[in-house]
Amino acid sequence: MEIIISTFWGLAKLLGLVFVIVVPLMMILEISREFKALDLLTRVFYPLVRWIGFKKDSIYPLLAGVIFGISYGGGVLIGESNSGRIDSKQRLLIALFLGVCHAIIEDTLLFVAQGADWLILIVTRFILAIIVVFGANLVIKENVVKK
Amino acid sequence: MKSKIDLNQSTSPAQNTICARLLDSSFLGLKKGLYSFWQLCTIMVPVYVIVSLLKSTPILAMIGRLFEPLMKYFGLPGGAALALVTGNFVNIYAALAIVASLEMNVRQVTLIALILGVSHSQIMESAIIGRMKAKSYIVTPARIIFAMIIGIIMNLILPA
Numbered sequence: 001m002e003i004i005i006s007t008f009w010g011l012a013k014l015l016g017l018v019f020v021i022v023v024p025l026m027m028i029l030e031i032s033r034e035f036k037a038l039d040l041l042t043r044v045f046y047p048l049v050r051w052i053g054f055k056k057d058s059i060y061p062l063l064a065g066v067i068f069g070i071s072y073g074g075g076v077l078i079g080e081s082n083s084g085r086i087d088s089k090q091r092l093l094i095a096l097f098l099g100v101c102h103a104i105i106e107d108t109l110l111f112v113a114q115g116a117d118w119l120i121l122i123v124t125r126f127i128l129a130i131i132v133v134f135g136a137n138l139v140i141k142e143n144v145v146k147k
Numbered sequence: 148m149k150s151k152i153d154l155n156q157s158t159s160p161a162q163n164t165i166c167a168r169l170l171d172s173s174f175l176g177l178k179k180g181l182y183s184f185w186q187l188c189t190i191m192v193p194v195y196v197i198v199s200l201l202k203s204t205p206i207l208a209m210i211g212r213l214f215e216p217l218m219k220y221f222g223l224p225g226g227a228a229l230a231l232v233t234g235n236f237v238n239i240y241a242a243l244a245i246v247a248s249l250e251m252n253v254r255q256v257t258l259i260a261l262i263l264g265v266s267h268s269q270i271m272e273s274a275i276i277g278r279m280k281a282k283s284y285i286v287t288p289a290r291i292i293f294a295m296i297i298g299i300i301m302n303l304i305l306p307a
Contacts, residue, residue: 007199011192018191019184026180027173034172070272071187074279078186079179081280088280095281099272099290100265110239111260114246115253120305121260128265128297132289 022075025064029076052130053137057085058094065094069103089140093133101129190274198270202237210236221295222258222302224249231262235291238268254305261301266294 032038038060045059054062061080065073077094080086086094104122112118201207211229218225226249234242242263246256269290273283 003199003203007196010199011195014195015188015191018187022183022187023177023180026183027176030172030176030179031169034168071191071275074275075180075183075187077279077281079183091279091281092285095276095279095283095286096289099276099286100293107239107260107264110243111246111256111264114243114256114260115251116257116260117253120257120301121264124261124297124301125264128293132293 018071018075021068021072022079025068025072025076026079029060029079052134053093054097054133055086055090058090061086062094062097065098065102066104069106070098073098073102089142092140093136096136097129097133100132101125186278187275190278191271194271194274198237202233202241207232207236220302221262221298222305223255224251227251227255227259230259234263234267235269238271239263242267254307257305258298258301262294262298265297266290 029038032041041063042056042059045063046054046056049059049062057080061073061076063073064076073094077086077091104125108116108118108121111121208229211232214228214232215225218227221227227246230242230245230249233245246259251259269287273287276283276286
């Protein structure tokens with residue numbers, strides 16, 4: 001009985017958190033796209049991620065995932081999945097980057113509380129993610145354009 | 148108003164005031180957000196239940212014991228194997244509870260944090276990656292392999 005209650009509460013908390021983060025993230029995305037604020041974000045981050053193979057439309061889900069976590073970056077990607085803006089190679093590159101390097105604040109703080117060195121954690125994960133995506137970008141063939 | 152998706156075509160295109168654009172775009176975002184949320188729900192609910200059940204069985208402890216001899220390559224005590232297995236099958240929070248009970252030094256905590264940071268909650272996250280329409284059969288093994296590589300390398304690099 002105990003396990004049913006704790007599972008239910010854990011699940012409710014998780015879904016509640018996903019709701020209050022994913023829905024506003026999508027609204028902010030659409031509003032800033034409408035008012036060209038997304039271009040500003042792109043102008044800042046595109047030069048940083050272009051050379052490892054990311055395209056402009058991948059930047060927002062990437063940032064969402066690195067900051068908030070894979071569920072939230074994934075949530076943005078799922079919301080964008082019908083728009084055709086992000087192709088399957090970009091999806092894989094985003095998933096690889098986020099797989100290695102996501103929820104960078106939360107994960108780091110959790111272990112810092114146990115005595116880990118935060119700088120090593122953050123720098124290592126970013127470097128690894130960059131190497132992985134750089135390599136994957138070279139290996140994976142560009143998508144044939146399809147609707 | 149380019150690149151608008153066919154979700155809310157009912158609004159009149161003549162209304163191009165800032166207020167209307169704000170309403171339109173936030174409504175579109177709300178729709179997409181709710182769609183994402185629902186998609187995440189459909190995988191998170193079953194996966195969460197399965198993982199909770201798994202946590203209450205002795206399976207994780209058995210797998211953990213299997214990996215104990217490998218811990219020396221990561222510069223970790225044998226007991227860390229259970230933390231790594233739990234972190235990968237369940238989540239970081241469950242792993243942290245075990246890490247806290249092990250009394251490891253700063254170097255060891257940093258090393259296990261690196262390994263777990265790269266590879267954790269694999270059941271849940273590979274399901275999410277699958278729902279992102281990215282290939283989780285590539286991403287999930289890649290994370291496990293890179294986590295092990297980074298653990299071995301950093302154990303060699305970090306000063307004692």
